[in-house]
Amino acid sequence: MSSQYIVHETDVLIIGAGGAGMRAAIAASDSGSSVTILSKSLLGKAHTVMAEGGIAASLANVDSKDNWQVHFSDTFIEGVYISNYRMVEILAKEAPERVRELEEYGALFDRTPDGRIMQRAFGAHTYRRLCHVGDRTGLEIIRTLEDQLLHRKVKVYDEVFVTKLFTNEGRVVGALGLKLSDGVFHYFRAKATIIATGGCGRIFKVTSNSWESTGDGLGLAFQVGAELMDMEMIQFHPTGMVYPPGVKGLLVTEGVRGEGGILLNAKGERFMQRYSPKKMELDARDIVARANYAEIMAGRGTEHGGVYLDITHKGADFIKKKLPSMYKQYLDFAGVDITREKMEVAPTVHYQMGGIRVDPETTSTNVPGLFAAGEVASGLHGANRLGGNSLADILVFGKRSGEGASNFAKRSGFGSVDESLLIAEMERVKSYLNKDGLNPYDLATKLEDTMSEKVGIIRNGNDLNDALNIILELKMQSTKLGVDGSIRYNKGLLQCLEFPLMLIAAEAIIRGAIERKESRGAHARADFPKKDPQLRKNLIYVRAGDEMKLEWRAVPELPDDLKKLVEPEEY
């Protein structure tokens, strides 16, 4: 087989076409750069479409007292004081602007009676703050951004998987991609590159994430020396479907609770009264998720191992109007009519708060020429993310990322890469087309089982160490993967390519979880159940040779004007 590839040149290259990537593409294009965006799936099928509840922005259309300061304090406090304050400040200040912009692009929103954008209540937000489109906000955002992309003549290559980033004297100068549909290699030369590949939920067995969320960008960036941060912080959403198994883990939007849904155990008790008497079902996600988990563990779970979520008291008309997708989802997949029956739900892996460490202003990483935005980046959500803040995140930091990369591109030229490196990488990819290799699906299953069983919602040192040993063993085996078939549209080959990157994410999560000997936000240790004031720090993951090294770094101190907005941390 000859090693041929097609070369493209672009000012800004964006890897990942979810909300963050598309918003970055729009911004970079508006800043006057040529833009190329790559998508692992078809354009518009990204995980963002699965977002349901809404975008958090203090428009104050419904609750006039809301403003950016309250949004700031809600986000910072629920991030358990390890968020980057500047990122939170930017988010709170710029989210309203980004939402209005989306509306001008043509996004549909639920409306107030006088025609303004409607906002709903959500967990741990002081005011009704989430701008929404029923319970399919993500789909509307993706569609709107996608249409804007087409409008701007951004170059789109879909069903392209990036296998490796290339550097020249430490600067990222290009990426090699494999087009799935025809098996042709493409080398993209870029002055600046943005990683917007989303999260790594797929390394867990029970997750609300789509098949694509394998954390590719984390691994690609780490391999060229980008620092990761707070990877141990994995959010469990309190309410995922438990039955039937094909949809296990699928999200039941927090909007159900936002619209008045209540949680009950098998005995019919509204148990949140015991865990959070003040905020009840609408407390932060880590608290509600652990409450659900505790009820199930205490033997007060339902037939399929969940708790009940009940919204029947709101009436059929209300439910069908406010939560149409949820109504259909339960009817189609579980045969349950949620206007008459209770839903069964349990915690599910939902979001990665950690990720690539970035600069708040431009989203640049520590590697020149490399930027990151969206779920793959870290710093904003700290130890726990509020619902609605991720859709705000992708718009606010997607835009900043596009502008940051565009400015970098204007100051830089193209960098060269030794062709032999490209050929070696293509040979590596093709070497997986070997039917005697290890079955990638088997190894991926082992990884998913390990993560869900040993690195779950409540962790302990022994299980974590076991998990680390299994991951290191899988790492050895990952070089021997192989699948039958040709290079054309071979999802088995794709699994072979994703797997080593999934392992990088898994290793980081486990190493961080071992290192953080306390319970903070989403990270809960049975053997260290208390929060430790000494550990109000960020964990940084650095690549040293082929090893992963961990370092503690101080959280940036709040300036006085922001300090006034948040109460001091309690221990």
Next chain:
Amino acid sequence: MELMLKGFGEVVKTVTLRVRRYDPEKKELPKYMEYKVPVQRGMTVLDGILYIKEHIDPSLAARYSCRMGICGSCAMIINNRERLACQTQILDLGKDLIKVDPMGNYDLVKDLVPDLTKLFRNHESIKPYIIRQEEKVTGEFLQLPEERELYSMFTECIMCGACLSACPTMATDELYLGPQALAQSFRYIADSRDIGFNERLNLLDSKHGVWRCHFAGACSDVCPKGIDPALAIQLLKGMLAKNVFVKYQQKPAKIGPDRKSILETAQS
């Protein structure tokens, strides 16, 4: 021995998935291959396809992503009807033989994977964005809930392409805009914030536009999101017919308070 998928419970029965296979590299005609799949309660056709990939033949190509009927990747023809594989329960089909074909009216990439270029190209051609005259918009567009309802249904399109596959007109006119793009053009024209009717007029009023539709209604019949593209096309025909006598007038929606002033109040 039959492999069971963990957690699904007992095997209720075994069905045969009769899947159309085609690999353009092999220079062979498409052929049907049969796979025995043990069915447990709750298994969807997508679960069945994944079972084949993981346990029988990993080379079977199919598209899938979200598994909850919102990304629109896995549309295919299941027992002679376009459906989303992730949203179709095997037991609900009530058959022991399940025929799985790739969607029609598209070129094929491989097996169950169609080339959807046509779908995306047509969608792009109808200018799927708000068209306004203002140089720079300063505030939120106001839209009343009842104005929103006029086009709300058509925003639920997940671009799975099932309607184009089912459309008999699409089968005879390669250049026909098709139900997806036409419904989307209605979505924007009916949006009170948009005044782009005249800009989209020539395309809609062409010989590959709305008049090609002879109202078979297959698009609305198969849409997995319950959208009614056929209705949108008939409404467009009505608007075009009126436009012959009186030039169609669109009044743009009002704009709310200036964004700057809101930001300043928020920060003070």
